[in-house]
Amino acid sequence: MATTEAQLGRTRTVNDSGPQAAAVLPAMHVLVLGLSAGVVAQGGYHGPGRLVLVVAVGAAGVLALAGVRLQAAELRSPIVLAAVGLAAWALVRGAASPQRLSGGPLALLLVGVVTVVLVVARLEPRQRDELVRGLTVLGVVVAATGWIGVVWHREPWGLSNDEVWRAASSLTYANAAAAVLVPLLLLSVGRLMARPQDGGLAVATAAMLVGAAATLSRAGAVSLGCGALVLVVLAGPRRVLSAAAAPLLGAAIAGAGMSGSLSLGSAPGRPVAVVAMAVGLCSAAAAIRLHAPAKAWVLAAVLGLGVAALVGVHGQWSSVSAVLAVRVEAGSSPRVHVAEAALNLVGEHPLAGVGPAASPVTWPGANGSVQAMRYLHDEYLEVLLALGAPGLALLLALLAAAAATLRRAHRQMGGNALAAAVSAALAAAAVHAAFDFVWHVPVVPLLLAALLGLVTDRPSARTGPSSGDRPRPSREVE
Numbered sequence: 001m002a003t004t005e006a007q008l009g010r011t012r013t014v015n016d017s018g019p020q021a022a023a024v025l026p027a028m029h030v031l032v033l034g035l036s037a038g039v040v041a042q043g044g045y046h047g048p049g050r051l052v053l054v055v056a057v058g059a060a061g062v063l064a065l066a067g068v069r070l071q072a073a074e075l076r077s078p079i080v081l082a083a084v085g086l087a088a089w090a091l092v093r094g095a096a097s098p099q100r101l102s103g104g105p106l107a108l109l110l111v112g113v114v115t116v117v118l119v120v121a122r123l124e125p126r127q128r129d130e131l132v133r134g135l136t137v138l139g140v141v142v143a144a145t146g147w148i149g150v151v152w153h154r155e156p157w158g159l160s161n162d163e164v165w166r167a168a169s170s171l172t173y174a175n176a177a178a179a180v181l182v183p184l185l186l187l188s189v190g191r192l193m194a195r196p197q198d199g200g201l202a203v204a205t206a207a208m209l210v211g212a213a214a215t216l217s218r219a220g221a222v223s224l225g226c227g228a229l230v231l232v233v234l235a236g237p238r239r240v241l242s243a244a245a246a247p248l249l250g251a252a253i254a255g256a257g258m259s260g261s262l263s264l265g266s267a268p269g270r271p272v273a274v275v276a277m278a279v280g281l282c283s284a285a286a287a288i289r290l291h292a293p294a295k296a297w298v299l300a301a302v303l304g305l306g307v308a309a310l311v312g313v314h315g316q317w318s319s320v321s322a323v324l325a326v327r328v329e330a331g332s333s334p335r336v337h338v339a340e341a342a343l344n345l346v347g348e349h350p351l352a353g354v355g356p357a358a359s360p361v362t363w364p365g366a367n368g369s370v371q372a373m374r375y376l377h378d379e380y381l382e383v384l385l386a387l388g389a390p391g392l393a394l395l396l397a398l399l400a401a402a403a404a405t406l407r408r409a410h411r412q413m414g415g416n417a418l419a420a421a422v423s424a425a426l427a428a429a430a431v432h433a434a435f436d437f438v439w440h441v442p443v444v445p446l447l448l449a450a451l452l453g454l455v456t457d458r459p460s461a462r463t464g465p466s467s468g469d470r471p472r473p474s475r476e477v478e
Contacts, residue, residue, distance in 0.1 A: 023063075023066060023067025023068070024063070024064050024067040024068060024119075024122045024123055024124070024127065025127060026063050027059075027060040027061070027063035027064035027067065027119050027122070028060075028119070028120075028123055028127055028130065028131055030056055030059050030060040030063060031056065031057070031060040031116065031119055031120070031131075031450065032131065032134040032135070032138075033056065034052065034053055034055070034056020034057055034059075034060065035053075035056070035135075035138065035443060035446060035447060035450070036138055036141075037049075037052045037053075037056065038052060038053045038056070038442065038443035038446070039138060039141070039142060039169075039170055039171060039180070039443055040170045041170075042170070042171060042172050042173075042441075043171045043172075043173070043176050043441035043442065043443040043444065044441065044442035044443045044446075045173075045440065045441050045442070049442075050442060053112065053442050053443065053446065054108065054112070057112045057115050057116060057446065058115070060115070060116075060119045061115040061118070061119055064118065064119040064122050065118075067122065068122045068458075068459055070118075071459050073459070074118060074459060077401070078397070078400075078401035078404060079114065079117060079398065079401040079402060079405065079452075080114055081401075082394060082397040082398035082400075082401050083110045083111075083113060083114045083398055084110070084114070085394045085397070086106075086110055086387075086391065086394040086395060086397075086398060087106065087107035087110040087111060088107070089103075089387060089390055089391055089394055090103035090106040090107050090110075090356055090387060090391070091103040091104065091107050093352060093353065093355060093356060093386075093387055093388070093391070094355065094356045094357065096352070096355070097355035097356070097357060098357075099355075099356075099357040102355060102356040102357030103356045105356075106356060109439075109442055109445060109446075112442070112445075112446055112449075113445055113446060113448075113449040114449075116446050116449035116450050116453060117449050117450075117452055117453040117456055118453070119453065120449075120450050120452075120453025120454060120456070121453045121456040121457065121458055121459065122458060122459065123453075123458075124458075128454055131450065131454070132187065132191065132454065135184055135187070135447070135450065135451075136184065136187070136188055136191070136201070136204050137204075138184070139180065139181055139184035139185065139188070139204070139208045139211075140204050140207050140208060141170075142169045142170070142171065142177055142180050142181055142184075142208075142211060143167075143169070143181060143207045143208045143210060143211020143212070143214075144207065144211070145157045145167075145169040145170050146158070146167025146168060146169035146174075146177050146181075146211045146214050146215060147167060147207075147210060147211055147214055147258065147277070149165075149167055149168060149169065150165045150166070150167050150214045150258060150261050150262065151258060151261045151268070151269065151270060151273045151274070152268045152269050153165060153261075153266075153268040154268075156168055156172040157169055157170065157172075159172070159174060160264055161174075163263075163264055164216060164262050164263060164264065165261060165262050165263070165264065165266075166214070166215055166216045166217075167211060167214035167215045167216075168215075169211070171441065171443075173441065174215040174216065174217055175215065175217045175219060175220065175436045175438060176438055176441040176444060177211070177212075177215050177217075178212055178215040178217035178219065178220025178223075178432070179219075179220070179223075179429065179432050179436070179438040179441070179444045180443070180444060180447060181208050181211050181212040181215070181220070182212055182220050182223050182224045182227060182425075182428050182429070182432065183227070183425035183426070183428055183429050183447070183448065183451060184208060184425070184447075185205065185208040185209055185212055185224070186224075186227045186228070186231060186421055186424045186425040186428060187421045187422065187425050187451065188201065188204060188205040188208060188247075189205060189231065189240065189243050189244050189247070189421065190231070190235075190243075190417045190418060190420060190421020190422070190424070191417070191421070192205060192243035192244070192247070192288070193235060193239050193240065193242075193243045193417040193420075193421075194417045194418075196242065196243060196288070197288055197289050198288065199284075199285035199286075199288055199289060200285070201288075202246045202247055202250070202284045202285055202287070202288035203250070203281045203284050203285050205244075205247035205284070206246070206247040206248075206249075206250030206251045206254065206280060206281055206284040207254075207281065209247055209248070209250075209251035210251045210254045210255055210258065210277070210280070212224065213251065213255050213258075214255075214258060214262075216262070217436075218435070219377075219431075219432045219434075219435035219436045220432065222431060222432075222435065223428040223429065223431040223432035223435075224428060226427060226428055226431045227424040227425060227427055227428025227431075228240070228424065230420075230423055230424040230427045230428075231420055231421065231423075231424035234410065234419075234420035234423055234424065235417060235420040235421075245287065246283075246284045246285075246286075246287035246288035247284050247288075249280075249283055249284060249287050250280040250281055250282075250283050250284025250285075250287070251280060251284075252280070253276055253279055253280030253283055254276050254277040254279075254280030254281065255280075256276055257270075257272050257273045257274075257275060257276020257277060257279075257280070258273045258276065258277070260272065260273065261273050334371065334373065335377045337363045337371065338361050338363060338371075338373040338376060338377075339376065339377075339378065339381065340363070341361050341362065341363040342361050342376050342381055342385050343381075345361065345385055346381075346384055346385055349388060350388060350389055351388045351389055351390070352387075352388045353384065353385055353386050353387045353388035353391060354385060354386060355386060356386050356387070360372040360373055360374045361373055361376065361385075375437040375440060376437065377435055377436050377437060378433075378434055378435065378436075378437075379433040379434070379436075379437060379438070379439045379440075380392065380395070380433065380434060382437060383395050399430065402426065402452055405452060405455065405456055406419070406422065406423045406426065406452075406455060408457075409422070409423075409455035409456075410423060413455070418454060418455060419455050422451050422452070422454055422455050425448075425451050426448060426451060426452060429444075429448050
């Protein structure tokens with residue numbers, strides 16, 4: 001595998017600027033710009049934003065294939081075969097329904113996912129590091145717009161639902177914002193494990209953590225916990241805690257200041273939130289530079305007392321507890337009812353499903369009313385309902401192929417922080433999908449495909465270079 005610790009900033013490969021690298025570099029730039037435009041355009045959920053993603057991913061694919069030709073081994077890879085199989089089944093199942101083209105959007109998304117994986121897999125180590133930096137900046141932008149939406153009560157970056165203000169960012173959907181921020185946050189912690197005194201990276205990580213918390217997404221919180229557990233198992237608790245201590249400190253301070261802006265009755269633009277954010281980010285940058293981990297934890301304890309005093313002085317404990325209580329209880333009953341109704345439909349159509357363009361799922365409500373929900377808050381159940389058992393089997397095959405790629409990367413890269421961080425990010429995303437319909441926001445699966453591509457073998461590394469593209473000896477420098 002051509003990947004090195006350069007992808008997380010510790011070292012860099014000095015000979016990765018050959019003809020292949022120059023040819024593929026524009027594809028990486030187009031991809032980053034396309035993902036950024038997709039995030040701004042509500043995640044590509046609506047037509048114009050989706051068109052932007054189609055054009056960007058398509059252009060990146062053409063540029064990448066022009067630089068490094070497509071090889072037969074790539075077409076036979078389990079990820080490509082499973083994705084193509086699922087796309088084909090979606091088209092077939094859609095063709096058998098009244099809306100014959102209804103399987104097209106899912107098939108197009110799967111083609112985009114495969115294209116992004118192949119594009120990123122063609123990048124040289126230094127280019128992959130550039131891509132990671134670009135994705136980190138994108139995560140900070142999502143976090144910042146969400147934080148602004150909450151603190152200034154600015155719609156649609158912040159949305160009031162379930163009696164609280166939640167960060168929705170330019171994606172305009174809080175759970176989608178969490179689905180973007182949590183994987184990028186875990187990736188950023190992985191970068192900090194390789195660059196333990198990078199103040200700018202600590203600030204970015206703290207900002208993304210504040211943004212993720214501001215979404216008040218229960219699925220985001222659960223997925224972050226699961227992803228963090230995977231990261232601890234793969235990289236070791238001491239290494240993870242050492243990297244995460246400073247961002248946690250900064251996020252705690254900033255989050256304490258933001259807490260007063262979450263309730264619907266709070267005043268917009270609270271100065272304490274702005275001051276706390278500035279102090280928190282500066283504290284993260286300062287704490288990451290301390291050499292001894294013990295000093296960082298002492299500083300965290302001291303400033304933690306300051307956070308408690310800040311929240312206590314402004315009388316926010318009751319406000320915070322009320323917000324948390326609302327989020328724990330909100331929305332659970334409808335999701336349970338719609339899941340039960342969906343399972344009943346699955347029992348009636350176990351093999352073929354109800355089709356990709358099925359009507360909203362309904363269930364009887366109180367006083368004889370009929371309740372309806374367009375999307376299930378479970379992507380796995382959604383696929384089972386729409387495409388039946390074959391669709392779910394193909395989806396699980398695709399996820400298994402991705403897991404095999406991660407396992408191979410972790411084995412070949414040893415204790416590399418990138419493999420651990422990407423594994424944690426994708427594990428978190430897989431958990432999140434069981435609680436929300438985030439795959440219906442195209443930029444989310446495309447972003448996850450880019451993360452998977454970071455640890456996928458380059459074509460030349462897997463099948464051998466041609467006579468005109470033989471790698472030169474390399475060395476790594478600090």
